[in-house]
Amino acid sequence: MDDTLLLDAVERYRNGEMSAQEITFFEELRKNNPEIDQLAAEHNFFLGELEKMSDLKAYRHNLNEVENKLTNEGIISRKEAKGKAKIIYLWNKYRRTIAVAASIAGIVSISTATIVSIYSENKKVAVITPLVDTRLNQFEHKLTQIESKLKDASSVQTKTPVKPDFEANFRATAFLVDGNGYLVTNAHVVDNARNIIVENKKGDQYFAKAIYSNKLTDLAILKISDTSFKRVIGLPYTFPKYSAELGEHIFTLGYPREEVVYGEGYLSAKSGYYGDTTSYQISISVNPGNSGGPVVNKNGEIIGIISSKEANADGVVFAIKSKNIYNAIKASGNDSIKLPSVNSLRGLERVQQIKKLEDFVYMIKGN
Incomplete structure (x- = not known):
């Protein structure tokens, strides 16, 4: 089955646009073909993460609109964070978006490696x-380092010991x-x-x-x-x-x-x-x-x-x-x-x- 048609089928299945006969055929196809099932699952996960990120951005936008309105009307006031507190605020604000981006990057890298393996020209040599x-994911590794530093900054402020992260x-x-x-x-x-x-x-x-x-x-x-x-x-x-x-x-x-x-x-x-x-x-x-x-x-x-x-x-x-x-x-x-x-x-x-x-x-x- 062509990858483009398969991805289109995953989206139609996810959106409830298939007929009962198409649903039965698609589910049977996934059941009998592990490769197609894996690709469908990865694409379904990818679409889900995009939807989550879209919902999160919309939610944050609404919160910012309410906050700006209340600030302009003088009901609340806000102070600009400084130093380490500002870094921690920015991290807490955007960490989920970065995590979603890292997940998508991981999916893309895995899919690329799979395609290269399948279509390799040197198939006669058993490896x-x-x-x-x-494989060290640079994005994930950097996120771990940033989070570790932020935990250290938090521990200095709260004076509570933090167990060091295990970098594998x-x-x-x-x-x-x-x-x-x-x-x-x-x-x-x-x-x-x-x-x-x-x-x-x-x-x-x-x-x-x-x-x-x-x-x-x-x-x-x-x-x-x-x-x-x-x-x-x-x-x-x-x-x-x-x-x-x-x-x-x-x-x-x-x-x-x-x-x-x-x-x-x-x-x-x-x-x-x-x-x-x-x-x-x-x-x-x-x-x-x-x-x-x-x-x-x-x-x-x-x-x-x-x-x-x-x-x-x-x-x-x-x-x-x-x-x-x-x-x-x-x-x-x-x-x-x-x-x-x-x-x-x-x-x-x-x-x-x-x-x-x-x-x-x-x-x-x-x-």
């Missing part, structure tokens, strides 16, 4: 790339294998990291450290070292030691964005790159940041861990077989790690499986 998000230069995914704070991810995610923070879907952040890492199997085990972390009870999934079947439907949760993202596909080969028997090849849509994410079957069993993708082939992704987790735990020498033995995801609808699973999938940030 395997780890799925760690190491990569993002990936991990998930719990033991409720006492043990997580599994890829070795290539944490191997050169000086500092590691893991964050759950609620936004709670904890410092963590790698207690085991193996470059050959590309598996690493992390332990949350933060004393504020509380033991998690009832991990709902299990890890089968048997191999998954060809064509088996699977899904994943991960952090290619600042919020958890769902993707679905199927197992396309029982071996990985160049016949690697420790991995699967799966057909699924993933992006940088998905490294270390769980690959889950319909029964709620974690059959693999996403590790890399073939850059010049669409939907060719490799996942380490989950039975390697048993070997990693044994090699770590940590007998206190106990993998869950009860699967409470089995028999649930997909939406319910996701709701239970996402509490145990964490974003990794590091530098």
